[in-house]
Amino acid sequence: MNRFIHRLATRLRSKKKGVSKSNADEPDLKLISEQLDRQKAFYENILNKLPTDIAVFDSEHRYLFVNPGAISKEEYRKYIIGKDDYEYAVYRNRDISVAHSRRAKFLEARESGKEIRWEDSLTDPHGNVITHMRRMFPVYDEKGELSQVIGFGIDITDRKIMEEKQAALVKQLSANNAQLIDFCSIVSHNLRAPLVNISMLVDFIEASADPAEQKMLIGKLRPVIDNLHATFNELVESIQVRQDLEVQREQVCLEACMKRTVDGLQTEINRLDAHIETDFSAVSVIEYPPQYLNSIIHNLVSNSLKYHYPGRKPLISVRTEKAGDNVILSVSDNGLGIDLVKHKENFFKIGKVFHRHPNAKGFGLYMTKTQVEAMGGRIWVESVPNEGSVFFIEFANRIKQAS
């Protein structure tokens, strides 16, 4: 812009001189010059006030113009004219990689002859991530030669944050939907199955004329009804966990939590001669709803006992470690293990059972997962069949230093 105006002014001046009307022309020339200055100021003002960063390059990627949106300090703005990004990076003592990526974009626009668009993010001195939508396009003169390349960027940080929020919301919704499908499946399989049995048994009882047989069939109703009852209670409980967003967190001492679990499972521990070791030296207290934490630890330890390797004394280790701001609780055992290649996808799903065990109902891990995820944590497992399993639970940002 500057150059163009300058050139025009010079040309006008020389034209006037050529005609050589000398003094009479002087006021005219001054007027034109003033007009040009006003116009220059007018356009510059627009470019400088636009809440956008603008840079104009020559065909070799040297700066012809930048506005304060792009470089706020006037001193730097002046320096950069006629220089490229490499020289500017050296001048400002900055990372040269930015110059590399900008050069690549410039070449892309120049070679393709078309407008290109991209987004880039950088972290400002306050640690906020600022995202720009950038465009660059070549401009050709009347002869079809590349005269300049114009680049501009708009701050789309707000839009980006909104998009991220939406993405998180979509993720949450898909998770809810997956839970709903799980729920339908449990209603269909685990609730309907005992109902079908009850109704079939009643049909047989009605059809039978033999009191002894009727009595025998009635006897078969009891376990079915108990099963229905248990399933129903588990379901109600899992729904309560999901909906109880206000559940009270407390400082829960892991040692005390562990003692409850061991006390509750003492008969089984004695029977199997299991050895349980704990190490809560890294983190001894977790802020969590106590009933959830009790249930999580109880479920995992009781699973380790239930799925012990026949003839091998169960060795269970429960420990905590720090992972950044989070706490990881792990429960490892030397039990049956699980074929994760086969079962990876179904691992924590409701009603999934991996071993031929009379008391395996597929609720424990589903419930544990629910109690972990409702509080923003995550659960995963590592296992080798016939060697053992390690369950990990990461508690989100709930660290409380042990004193």
Place this chain on the structure above:
Amino acid sequence: MKSIFLIDDDPIFVYLTRRIIASTNCPCEINEFTDGELALDYLSKMREKAELLPDVIFLDLSMPVMDGWEFLKEYDLLKPNIKKEISLYIVSSSISPQEVERSKSYTVVADFLIKPVERGKIVEIMTGVSETTP
């Protein structure tokens, strides 16, 4: 003598199904498997012994270790090597249309039966088998 395999982990349902089959008075032999893996192991081992293979399989979907879907996936691969024509019926307490739809992607599945299965349907299957088996 027809041979029937019941692949289902629910002992009450298996007991009741046995009674229904018995009440049809069709002479038959019933074998039970409490999960897909046990049944698959058997079928795989006996695949060339037609006399030890079933005429009909009633397959539950929700089972421990290897569920009905996992069984179907393996059975589909095994089928060409099985030296007998076997009719396989899914017998599930599920009323989910998605599961019914999913079962249609398996050509080895003759039908999707929703529990409780009526006696009439069992008779139909048993007599159907009688006609097609020499």
